[in-house]
Amino acid sequence: MSIQLTDNVSPAARRDILDLEQKISSFRSGDIPDEAFRKFRLTRGVYGQRQPGVQMIRIKLPHGRITADQLIRIADLSDKYATGNLHATTRQDIQLHFVKLADSPQLWADLEDAGITLKEACGNTVRNVTGSARAGVDPTEPFDITPYAYAVFDYFLRNPICQDMGRKFKISLSSSEADSAYGYMHDVGLVPRIRDGKRGFKVMLGGGLGAQPFPAQTATEFLEEDQVIPFIEGVIRVFDRYGERVKRHKARMKYLLNDIGLDELLRRVDEERPALRVQSFQIPTNGENDVPATLPTFLSTLTDRSAVENTAKYQAWYKTNVFEQKQAGWYAVQLRVLLGDMHADTARALAQIVKQYAADDIRVTVNQGYLLRFVRPDNLPAVFQALDALGLAEPGFDTTADITTCPGTDTCNLAISSSYGITRALEQMMHDEFPDLVFNDDIKIKISGCMNGCGQHSVANIGYHGSSLKNGAYVLPALQVLLGGGFNGKGEGLIGDKVIKIPTKRGPDSLRLLLRDYEANGFDGEYYSDYYARQGKNYFYQLLKPLADLKTLVDTDYIDWDHTEQYVTEVGVGECASVLIDLVATTLTEAGEKLGWAREAFSESRWADALYHAYNVFITGAKAGLMSRDISTNTQHGIVSDFDKTFAGEVDFHKAEGDFKTLVFSLNKQEPSELFARQFIAQAEGFLQAIQAYRETQVIQEGAPHLQELSQAHDS
Structure with missing residues (x-):
C-alpha cells in the first residue's frame, strides 16, 4: 500500500518517509544488509524491541513541547498502530511500542501531518534537545530558554555534520541555575545567565551516563547568546572527526574530552571556526514573557x-x-x-x-x-x-514518591531485569509506610533496567539499575544500588557511587532502610547527597550488606517483579539472520550516496553543507581503501592519516605523504563559499573515482573479495 502524504508534510520529511518505505522494501528483499538497515532506521526513530518482529517508535518532541491536537494525534496513532499506550521518556519524547515495521512510514507521515517528526530520534545523531519544562513560566529564570531550545533543535536537524557520528550526542537547556534539565550529564549543557545586561549561557561539556558516568566540565561561565549555536557546531565537528568509532563503549564525547583535555578540545573547536555555516546566530525572542493571546476564556461552572x-x-x-x-x-x-x-x-x-x-x-x-x-x-x-x-491528580509531582524509570525488560533489548515491577513496588511501599514523602522534593529516586542509564539512575540521590547475581548454578535478578548522585546543598550536580548489589526482591527493604536511616541521622535541612558524603560509602555498604547475603535467599528471590517464572538472563532477540556482504563495495556505495548529497546541497546554495558532505566522501572512500588492505582505524582523523601514509606515492591518489591530509583537512581552513565548495566537491568526486578504479583492479588481480558476516547488534 502506498504512503498517504498530505500537503502539511514538508518536502524534506516527504523524502525521508518515502526513503524509509523504500529501504524497508529493499531490506525485506535482502538487498540491504541488516546492520546497514539498522543504522538507517534508528536515525528515523525506529528501534528494535526485545520482542522479535515489532518496533518501538520514538517521537521526537523538541523541549518536550506539544499541543493538545498533537497529543490527540499521537493517541489516535497509538490506537491504530501500537498498543494504545503513550510512554513519556526522560528525554521528553513519547514512545509507542509493538509497532510493525511496515507500518512505520505511514505512522511517520501521519505525525508529520501534525507537525511532529521521528527524524534523528535514535541513532548516532543529535538526539532530542531537552529543556526545563518550566521554561517561560519559571519565576526564577533570567529569561525563557524555549526559543533557544527550538533554535538548537532546528539548526541540527538534518544537518550533515551530525548524520553519521561515532555515537549519539545530547544537548539540554536548563531554565535557571538549579539546572533542572541536568546539563551536567549532557554532551552540551546550557544554563542561562545575564551579564552586563546581555544574555548568554554557562556551557558545560562532556557529561554522560552509562556504565562509566562522567560529570560535564565547564567550558565557559558565559557565552553570549548569538555564539551558542556556532560553538555547538564546532564541538560536534570536532567530535565527529576525532571521536572513537570502533569501540562503541568508548565512543561518547566524554571519552574524547577525557583523553585530550578541555583546553585541547576547545582549541580544536576554535580551529573549526572558519568553516562554520554561521559565525553568529541571533535567536528571536520577542514576546516571550507575554500571556498567550489564544488562552481559553472559559470559567469553571463548579458550584461549590x-x-x-x-x-x-x-x-x-x-x-x-x-x-x-x-x-x-x-x-x-x-x-x-x-x-x-x-x-x-x-x-x-x-x-x-x-x-x-x-x-x-x-x-x-x-x-x-x-x-x-x-x-x-x-x-x-x-x-x-x-x-x-483520569487518575492524573495524584500529589507528589517530582518528589521522592515520584520515581523515574525506563521500560526495562518489558520492551528493551538491553534490559537485564524489570524496571516497571520494582518501581511499582517501591512507590507502593512509600505510599503505605512513608506517606509524607509526597512533600519531599529533595530526594530523587531513579531506576534503569540496565547500566546504560535511560532512567538516569546515576544522577539520582538514590538510584537502582537492573542486574543479575549468581548463586551456585542459579541466577537471580538483582539491583545495583547507587547513592549520592543528584544535587547537593550547594546546587552542584553529582554522579552517584555504586554501593552494593542486592536481589531485586529486596529492593523495598533497601529503600526502607535508607529512608529510616536518613530520618534518624540526617541533620535538619541536610540534602541527601550531603548526608551520603558525610557518612561515606562504607557506612551505607554496611547498612545494606545483610540484604546482599545469598545464604538467606528464598524461592521468590529467583523470580523477577511482574513475573511468575524463574528468572533467566536473556539477550534481546535479533531481528533477522546474519548476512554475507562485500564490506568494501558497501562502503564505496555509501561514499557515492554522500557525493550525491554534496551535489544536491551545492545546487541549493548550501555551501557549508555541500562541503561537509564532500568531506565525508573523502572519509568514506579512504575507509574503503584501507579496508581493502585490511587496515582498521577508529576515528575519522585516523582514517585520513592512515590513508595518507598507506597510499603515499600512488599517483592516482597523491604524490607525497601529507598531500591527502592537507587536501581533506582544508575543510576548516577557509570560509564556506561557492568557489571552495565547487572545487572541493570536484576533488572528492575525482578521489572516489580513483578509489573505485583501484578496487576494480585489485579484485581482478586478487580475485573476488571474501564476504564477511554481519550479525544483528543491539540497538541503543
Missing part, C-alpha cells in the same frame, strides 16, 4: 469550589503539583504519571482539559510527567476534579 478545595487530596495536590508562574495571577499544573505511561483514551481526555482550561502548550517533563500552563486560579478546583477522574 470550597468543598473541593477543603479536601486533603486537593490540598496535597495544590501544594506539590501546582505553582504560580512568573506571570502574576497564572498557575501551572504538573501531572504525576506512574511509569510515564498514559493510555490513549486518557491522553485524549487530557487534551480536552487543556483546550478548556489552559494554554495550548503542554510540556513533557524530564521526570516523565506533563506540565500544563496558564491556568486561571478560579479554575484550579475544576481542573483538579477533571484530572482526578
Whole structure:
C-alpha cells in the first residue's frame, strides 16, 4: 500500500518517509544488509524491541513541547498502530511500542501531518534537545530558554555534520541555575545567565551516563547568546572527526574530552571556526514573557469550589503539583504519571482539559510527567476534579514518591531485569509506610533496567539499575544500588557511587532502610547527597550488606517483579539472520550516496553543507581503501592519516605523504563559499573515482573479495 502524504508534510520529511518505505522494501528483499538497515532506521526513530518482529517508535518532541491536537494525534496513532499506550521518556519524547515495521512510514507521515517528526530520534545523531519544562513560566529564570531550545533543535536537524557520528550526542537547556534539565550529564549543557545586561549561557561539556558516568566540565561561565549555536557546531565537528568509532563503549564525547583535555578540545573547536555555516546566530525572542493571546476564556461552572478545595487530596495536590508562574495571577499544573505511561483514551481526555482550561502548550517533563500552563486560579478546583477522574491528580509531582524509570525488560533489548515491577513496588511501599514523602522534593529516586542509564539512575540521590547475581548454578535478578548522585546543598550536580548489589526482591527493604536511616541521622535541612558524603560509602555498604547475603535467599528471590517464572538472563532477540556482504563495495556505495548529497546541497546554495558532505566522501572512500588492505582505524582523523601514509606515492591518489591530509583537512581552513565548495566537491568526486578504479583492479588481480558476516547488534 502506498504512503498517504498530505500537503502539511514538508518536502524534506516527504523524502525521508518515502526513503524509509523504500529501504524497508529493499531490506525485506535482502538487498540491504541488516546492520546497514539498522543504522538507517534508528536515525528515523525506529528501534528494535526485545520482542522479535515489532518496533518501538520514538517521537521526537523538541523541549518536550506539544499541543493538545498533537497529543490527540499521537493517541489516535497509538490506537491504530501500537498498543494504545503513550510512554513519556526522560528525554521528553513519547514512545509507542509493538509497532510493525511496515507500518512505520505511514505512522511517520501521519505525525508529520501534525507537525511532529521521528527524524534523528535514535541513532548516532543529535538526539532530542531537552529543556526545563518550566521554561517561560519559571519565576526564577533570567529569561525563557524555549526559543533557544527550538533554535538548537532546528539548526541540527538534518544537518550533515551530525548524520553519521561515532555515537549519539545530547544537548539540554536548563531554565535557571538549579539546572533542572541536568546539563551536567549532557554532551552540551546550557544554563542561562545575564551579564552586563546581555544574555548568554554557562556551557558545560562532556557529561554522560552509562556504565562509566562522567560529570560535564565547564567550558565557559558565559557565552553570549548569538555564539551558542556556532560553538555547538564546532564541538560536534570536532567530535565527529576525532571521536572513537570502533569501540562503541568508548565512543561518547566524554571519552574524547577525557583523553585530550578541555583546553585541547576547545582549541580544536576554535580551529573549526572558519568553516562554520554561521559565525553568529541571533535567536528571536520577542514576546516571550507575554500571556498567550489564544488562552481559553472559559470559567469553571463548579458550584461549590470550597468543598473541593477543603479536601486533603486537593490540598496535597495544590501544594506539590501546582505553582504560580512568573506571570502574576497564572498557575501551572504538573501531572504525576506512574511509569510515564498514559493510555490513549486518557491522553485524549487530557487534551480536552487543556483546550478548556489552559494554554495550548503542554510540556513533557524530564521526570516523565506533563506540565500544563496558564491556568486561571478560579479554575484550579475544576481542573483538579477533571484530572482526578483520569487518575492524573495524584500529589507528589517530582518528589521522592515520584520515581523515574525506563521500560526495562518489558520492551528493551538491553534490559537485564524489570524496571516497571520494582518501581511499582517501591512507590507502593512509600505510599503505605512513608506517606509524607509526597512533600519531599529533595530526594530523587531513579531506576534503569540496565547500566546504560535511560532512567538516569546515576544522577539520582538514590538510584537502582537492573542486574543479575549468581548463586551456585542459579541466577537471580538483582539491583545495583547507587547513592549520592543528584544535587547537593550547594546546587552542584553529582554522579552517584555504586554501593552494593542486592536481589531485586529486596529492593523495598533497601529503600526502607535508607529512608529510616536518613530520618534518624540526617541533620535538619541536610540534602541527601550531603548526608551520603558525610557518612561515606562504607557506612551505607554496611547498612545494606545483610540484604546482599545469598545464604538467606528464598524461592521468590529467583523470580523477577511482574513475573511468575524463574528468572533467566536473556539477550534481546535479533531481528533477522546474519548476512554475507562485500564490506568494501558497501562502503564505496555509501561514499557515492554522500557525493550525491554534496551535489544536491551545492545546487541549493548550501555551501557549508555541500562541503561537509564532500568531506565525508573523502572519509568514506579512504575507509574503503584501507579496508581493502585490511587496515582498521577508529576515528575519522585516523582514517585520513592512515590513508595518507598507506597510499603515499600512488599517483592516482597523491604524490607525497601529507598531500591527502592537507587536501581533506582544508575543510576548516577557509570560509564556506561557492568557489571552495565547487572545487572541493570536484576533488572528492575525482578521489572516489580513483578509489573505485583501484578496487576494480585489485579484485581482478586478487580475485573476488571474501564476504564477511554481519550479525544483528543491539540497538541503543
